[in-house]
Amino acid sequence: MKKALSLVLAFAMALSLVACGGSDSSSAAAGGSSAAASGSGAAASGEQPVAGVCWYNFGDTFIANARNTLNEAAAADGTIKVIDADSQNDVATQTSNMNNFYTQGVDYLVLNNINNNAIAEIIERGKEEDVTLIFANTNSPTDEEFAMYDKVYHVSSVATQSGTIMGEALVKYWNEHPEMDRNGNGKLDYIMLLGIQGHYDTEVRSSYSLQALADAGIETECVQETICNYQRADAQNQVASILQARKDDVDAVIACNDDMALGAIEALKAAGFFADEDSYIPVVGVDATANGVEAIKDGTLLCTALNNPVILGNSVYKLMTLLNEGKELTQENLGMDGVTVEGHHININYIGITADNVEDAAY
CATH class of the missing domain: 3.40.50 (Rossmann fold)
Structure with a gap:
């Protein structure tokens, strides 16, 4: 047909x-x-x-x-x-x-x-059309959904790894820099910048970063969690607004991609951070984009996860x-x-990128 x-x-x-x-x-x-x-x-x-x-x-x-x-x-x-x-x-x-x-x-x-709520429908339509379906850089269909059609494949990075990489970078910084607790409440107070609402990557990147902190015995408190749709400008605007109200309570920014991390850095700079060592705020991201890597080199981005x-x-x-x-x-x-x-999965592994191994970010 x-x-x-x-x-x-x-x-x-x-x-x-x-x-x-x-x-x-x-x-x-x-x-x-x-x-x-x-x-x-x-x-x-x-x-x-x-x-x-x-x-x-x-x-x-x-x-x-x-x-x-x-x-x-x-x-x-x-x-x-x-x-x-x-x-x-x-x-x-x-x-x-x-x-x-x-x-x-x-x-x-x-x-x-x-459209993560319609994966079964997407597969059913693909089967009707006799088309090979490849879900790329997105969450995987479930085992039950894979069983619906033998021409379904999944190619994506292991998103959980990226969250763990961000969290572990903050654990290391917290342990080495007691001054990171800026308000002295004994907690790591963070801003969480999310991508698309309900998107698998943003859900696991955020949750696994916090899990890594919890596993290290570090108590955390969310200053604010906000959706920025993976966009730099959205993140910059959102972080600027948060800082106006709670500038003294922010110890770190966790961003679910580099573009949002870079937007956060611009807002932090405008609020007086990164002027010297005493005004440094650790920011972590994901993707190791060219601009993200440059931010690692200039000392503003603490860590990114190479996707x-x-x-x-x-x-x-x-x-x-x-x-x-x-x-x-x-x-x-x-x-x-x-x-x-x-099976029908191609899993791409993340690599944590910091100032210590920034040369590994080349691709």
Whole structure:
């Protein structure tokens, strides 16, 4: 049915090109919104398989790097055509993008999913369309959801590791710097900056960072927890507002990605912090972005957890080429460092990055 649909679409496009005098380029529609898309936009009408990729937000620094890596791998290899669309951090836009890719008859749907309440429905629709589903850099379907369809895969970092890395960095700093307890209450008072509400990564990064502190016997108190959608500007504004009310109570900032950590640092600087050693506030983040690494080097960001977007993008593409060749996903067949394969899961391991090993952040 999918092939038939593809042929119909291809024929319709050919007629359109003749009527309009021809064109050398086209793009994947993004649900009627302003969401951008890249690639040729043509569905698989010939032998070359096509992958439609729904990224949650092109503007996210980590996602931009992963997206570029995947697109470059596809362009260099030429086996699988990749087209992608920006869901703009909006569930309705993501759904529209997915529907458009199905209409185009894609063979693979790579989903950087933000609709965690609809994973079963997403899998059911993928099964109906006979499309291979790859959940990328997002929470995994449950075992029961995997059992619904044999063409479901998951490629993502081990998010729990990133939370533990942040928490352990704060444990070390607390133990080495008793002056960190700025109000003398015997507790580590923190601001928690969350990403998307309900997003798996932000939930486990926040909870596991606090668990690492608790495991070390450090009592904590939340000054304020706030959702900043992984955005730097949102974090800067939120932290600035918090500091106006409780500047003397903040001992640390835990941010669920580097962009939010950097926004927090700007707000802290504006409030008089980081002027000298006595005004230092430890801030931790995740992703080891280029700007995050620079903040490690200049001494404002205490620690980040390397979530390698190059490994993510290359893992997704290598997985699709293996499946296209009829090969099984195994550690040996994937042949990539820094990852482990478990069934239909590709797990990418985090690395803690501080001033002591900042050179390890290169990718």
